[in-house]
Amino acid sequence: MKSAPPFIPRELLARMFAAAVEAAQPARCLPPFLPAQPRGRTLVIGAGKASAAMARVVEDHWAGPLEGLVVTRYGHAVPCRHIEIVEAAHPVPDSAGTEAARRMLAMLHDLTPDDLVIGLFSGGGSSLLSLPAEGIALHDKQAINRALLKSGANISEMNCVRRHLSAIKGGRLAAACHPARVLNLLISDVPGDQAADIASGPTTTDHTSCADALDIVRRYGIDLPDAARQLLESGAGETIKSNDGRVSGVETHLIATAQHALAAAAAVAQKAGVRSLVLGDRIEGEAREVGKVMAGIALQTHAHHQPVKPPCVLLSGGETTVTVRGQGRGGRNVEFLLSLAVALNGASGIHAVAGDTDGVDGQEERAGAFIGPDTLARALEYGLRPRHSLENNDGHGFFEALDDALITGPTLTNVNDFRAILVL
The missing domain is CATH 3.40.50.10180 (Glycerate kinase, MOFRL-like N-terminal domain)
Structure with a gap:
């Protein structure tokens, strides 16, 4: 059985996001x-x-x-x-x-x-x-x-x-x-x-x-x-x-630039004894599709220690897109996270944060959100349907209901999206 890490995953992810923003001040x-x-x-x-x-x-x-x-x-x-x-x-x-x-x-x-x-x-x-x-x-x-x-x-x-x-x-x-x-x-x-x-x-x-x-x-x-x-x-x-x-x-x-922000986050991870792998500073594509791909990499990392051995964090930046088809309150970072959570399907030991470094994801005054292994289970307890929320482009509504939104207020900088997937 793996021993508990010497940090709280969500707090570490929050510190990494804060360091990314600070590097671009x-x-x-x-x-x-x-x-x-x-x-x-x-x-x-x-x-x-x-x-x-x-x-x-x-x-x-x-x-x-x-x-x-x-x-x-x-x-x-x-x-x-x-x-x-x-x-x-x-x-x-x-x-x-x-x-x-x-x-x-x-x-x-x-x-x-x-x-x-x-x-x-x-x-x-x-x-x-x-x-x-x-x-x-x-x-x-x-x-x-x-x-x-x-x-x-x-x-x-x-x-x-x-x-x-x-x-x-x-x-x-x-x-x-x-x-x-x-x-x-x-x-x-x-x-x-x-x-x-x-x-x-x-x-x-x-x-x-x-x-x-x-x-x-x-x-x-x-x-x-x-x-x-x-x-x-x-x-x-x-x-x-x-x-x-x-x-x-x-x-x-x-x-x-986004690379400066990713380097700052990697330094925070290293200080906590967590390896970091930067997957790229210019990741683009449909947010929900990027979420599926990142889930695949995270699951490979967790199960087979490839491409890096846990505990580790997979970092990426860039700007995904959302083709709006639903009527929900969405943004590209929460769309990515909702897709990631659905694809991970409650896999143990995987946590993530995604947010816009300007503090505003889409048109909402929130930067993004957090997910963990319990995200889907808690959503079901609240009567939420994750796949339906994804199809309705309602990432903000979903994470707000779970109290998992990342709210920073205006950061007064902007080096695009920041994503960190922590694999334990």
Whole structure:
């Protein structure tokens, strides 16, 4: 008989998630990337769930004058002295974000080569800094966004469409900064850490095309209004490419990524005497299918000590997708966990946590949830039907009823999803 571990599994998983979030905090990762002060003005712009916290860190470490505007999610604002913070909607854009985008573009007039623009962008910026291209109404952009979110398209595909229907994304904001120097400091929430996909790349160049966006729209059956379709079919929505002279002065740094978060969690596990195996920092696919695959790996590990000997933790990051068919309260992390629990079927010695590092899974103010060997048995005691909850995309309802939700509040960072499966 195995002896009890010198830790409580759920508490260890919670500490690992907390370490992953802490590794991506702007106060920890941003200061080393700040440059010397320019001869001219310093202007700070940005968007994302972490952008207000990032702006505060810039202010705290900047000796000279500066000004600017960043847009963050409602409830994620951090007070700043010189940089204006605007709150807007996520994941579907609203008029507050659109007005902020217009004002941000207007601030960039009359910049000189002696000026410095610091771009602070993180996950969520795609909806927070939304300025539809000419001829496209905000309500049309909102409808397209909702359709993309429900379609099962991955984040790279969604952002490709968003960039080509925008007046500010896809490098257009960087081009508007010309001839000033642009320094991008990015917290990545996208698998593969491609800069063009972080907040849909307002200040970075883009290698995708209108034709690519049209292909995605057709593949997922997204209904476009006439103006949006014409923009893509005519090529008028083309984004800024790397050979555009207006972006020759752009410098970009990834200051926090999913890999940083996974490494921090692995260090916590090691300290507790638990081996760690990182399965990948860019896991994508349907959340419920990823849950089945991860269950298979966990069961192999438990039964045969392959690919690693227990006690161990299987770590992964990335961003899964959910094709919404039910009417429940879902999110990709709780969908993954519910699928994982069903596939594990109460297997002993296997516990897990999954959560979005920004503290919000789907549209719920909860990061994710925990599961253990007793999850299904407790669910049946409460009259819950796990498979039905999964089919109804009701992960949040399921885990809330079990009091197994992971609730952190806004973390003020975002390096995508975090998953840890503890095998004892």
